[in-house]
Every structure is written in C-alpha cells, then in structure tokens.
Amino acid sequence: MHADVRRFAGFGLIAGAIVAGWALLAWMAFDMGHPLVQLTMPGNAEWSALNVAAMFVMWAVMMAAMMLPSALPVVSTFVRLNTRQGERGRARAFVAAYLLAWSAFSVLATALQWMLQWGDWVDPMIVSTSPLLTALLLLIGGIYQFMPLKRTCLGKCRTPVAFLLGDWRPGVRGAFAMGWRHGLHCLGCCWALMALLFVGGAMNLAWVAALTVVVGIEKMAPHGERLALVLGAALIAAGLFRLAAMLAGAA
Numbered sequence: 001m002h003a004d005v006r007r008f009a010g011f012g013l014i015a016g017a018i019v020a021g022w023a024l025l026a027w028m029a030f031d032m033g034h035p036l037v038q039l040t041m042p043g044n045a046e047w048s049a050l051n052v053a054a055m056f057v058m059w060a061v062m063m064a065a066m067m068l069p070s071a072l073p074v075v076s077t078f079v080r081l082n083t084r085q086g087e088r089g090r091a092r093a094f095v096a097a098y099l100l101a102w103s104a105f106s107v108l109a110t111a112l113q114w115m116l117q118w119g120d121w122v123d124p125m126i127v128s129t130s131p132l133l134t135a136l137l138l139l140i141g142g143i144y145q146f147m148p149l150k151r152t153c154l155g156k157c158r159t160p161v162a163f164l165l166g167d168w169r170p171g172v173r174g175a176f177a178m179g180w181r182h183g184l185h186c187l188g189c190c191w192a193l194m195a196l197l198f199v200g201g202a203m204n205l206a207w208v209a210a211l212t213v214v215v216g217i218e219k220m221a222p223h224g225e226r227l228a229l230v231l232g233a234a235l236i237a238a239g240l241f242r243l244a245a246m247l248a249g250a251a
Contacts, residue, residue, distance in 0.1 A: 014068060014075060014095065021065030028058070029205040041125065041203070045118035055113065059106035062202065063194070064099055066212045067186060070219040071098060074160035074182055081164065082175075093172045094179035101183025105191065116198065127201035131246040137199050138239030144192040145232025153188035154228060157219045190215055196235075 028037045039054035047055070068075075075098075079091045116122040121130040128134045144150050156163050163185070169177050193211055200207030214231065218224045 011076065011079070014072070018065060018068050021061050021068070024061055025065055025208065026205060029203060032203070042117070043124055045114055047114060052110065052114075055110045056106055058202070059109045060099075060103050062197075062208065063102040063106055066194075066208065066215065067102055067190070068099075069212065070157070070216045071182070071186060073220060074157070074163065077160045078164055078175075078178070089172045090175035093175040094182075097176040097179030098183040098186070101180055101187050105187055105194070109194070109197075113198075113202075122198055125201050125203045126198060127204070128199050131242060131249075134199050135239045135242040135246060137195055138235050138242060141192040141196050142232045142235030142237075142239055145228050145235065149188055150192075150228070151225065153185045154218060154225055156182070156185040157189050158224060189218070 028034075028040065031037060032041065036054070039050055040058045042048075042051045075091070075095060078094050082090045113122065113126060116128075116133070117124075121128065121133045123129050128137070163182060164178070167178055167181055169175065193215060196211060197208065200210075202208065218228045218231075221227065
C-alpha cells in the first residue's frame, strides 16, 4: 500500500505540474496587459535582460505543459517499476532530466524568436508576419514527418516499455540519464511541430492546444505513426499553397 501511495503521489505531482503550466499559459493569454506578461511581448528586438528571462520562462513552461501529457505513458511506467523496487528519487530525476532537454530547446526557441523579431519576421505575439517564413516552417514540419529520424524517435516514444527495458540504468544518476535520453527522443520527434508555434503564435492558446493534441495523437493513439504521415502530407500541401500564393502575389 505504501508503494501505491507513493506512486499516486508521483502522478499527482506530474498532473499538478501540467495543470499549473496550462493555467499560467491561460492567464498570459487572457491578461496580456499585465506588466509581467508584457515582458514576453517586446515591441522590437531591443530586449532587456528581463525580456530574455521572461521569454525563456514562457517557452520552458509552455514546453512542459505541451510535452508532459504525451510523456505520461513513459513516466507512469517508470514510476510503477521504481515504486515496486522501493527506489526513491529516481522518478523525480527522470522527469527533471526530461524537462531539462526541453528547457534546452526553450533556450534555442528564445534565441530564434529574437532573431526573427530582429528581422521583422514575427510580431510581438510571436506570429509570423512573413509569408515566406510561414511557408518554410510548414514545409519543414511536413517533410520532417517522413524523415527516418522522426520515425525512429516517434517509435521510442510510442513504446515506453521497450525504451525503459532497453535503456535501464540503476540509481538516481541512471534515472537522470534515462530521462535525458527520453527527452532527446521526444525532442527529435517533435521539434519541427514545435517550430510551428511561430506560425500560429506562441501566445495563441488555441494553437498551442491544437499542437499539444497532435503530439498526443502521434505518440499515444492507435496507428499514430500513420496519422503522423497524414499530418506531414497536409503540412506540405499547406506550405506549397502558401508558397504559391506568395509567388502569385509577387508576380
């Protein structure tokens, strides 16, 4: 019973983190006039240190809120295996390393946002203002769905037991290494989809939720790997349409 209590407590902490992340994103979306939220919406590329810090926190929270739900099969399996063995601290280390991988992505996303805003390719709402950027991101996202690396990483995410058994490491440090490795698999699976946040806007709660659902379907739904290919074809079609429209307008 004691192991069951610890397991449910672990699930509660993860669920609480997901709810807290989405609550923060919702607050930011519905109270954009708040001074703290305004720090994540600079009007130009002349960012202060506070802008940089706020932007990174926003991206990190958003990645946690978006990716933790689809990581629950792996995390829950890991927690269940460890609570049976009575090993404490390993589940926390696993989740911390997983989130660290996405925090590293958040650093890159923050830097990319600054560069795109410096070139006037995105607005303060982090929405693409460039038809070319929009078309390129859609095409990259679509083409990557068919790449071998995408299929390999998606396969790792869809088979939690196989991943855990194949990459099992003892101790807390071993759990951290496993979480980091799984975070990299998840990152390799979803980075191109996360780049689409620059298309619909990272401050657009509906767009963020839609991408979260797509990621969840790919990782957890039956035949999710096939649906990923359908999504890829749709993104390529949308990208080509945007590109054709841009060229037609320039003619």
